[in-house]
Amino acid sequence: MELEFIRYGLSDYRKITGFFQILGGLGLLNLSFSDFLWGISSLGLCLLMFMGFVVRMKIKDGWVRSFPSFFYMIINGFIFWHLVKNYII
Numbered sequence: 001m002e003l004e005f006i007r008y009g010l011s012d013y014r015k016i017t018g019f020f021q022i023l024g025g026l027g028l029l030n031l032s033f034s035d036f037l038w039g040i041s042s043l044g045l046c047l048l049m050f051m052g053f054v055v056r057m058k059i060k061d062g063w064v065r066s067f068p069s070f071f072y073m074i075i076n077g078f079i080f081w082h083l084v085k086n087y088i089i
Helices: 002-008 011-028 035-058 063-087
Strands: none
Touching: 002 011, 011 035, 035 063
16 A cells, blocks of 8 residues: 555645545444444545545546445445435434
């Protein structure tokens, strides 16, 4: 992954991105079943994946290499939307 971040021109953000990805993943796996924590985690991961998708499109990686970030963005966006729809509206 280090070489990928260098290729993207974002090597300074590698550690902070990894930290937030791990934090978001742990938030989704939390054992307290906190909807608030799930919502924040899914929103954060959705935003990270959106930014990853934009970066891949910007460097012209193509759809096949960009699809995983798009797919995970959609999944996390759906989780967040579902939580908001069921608990706030």
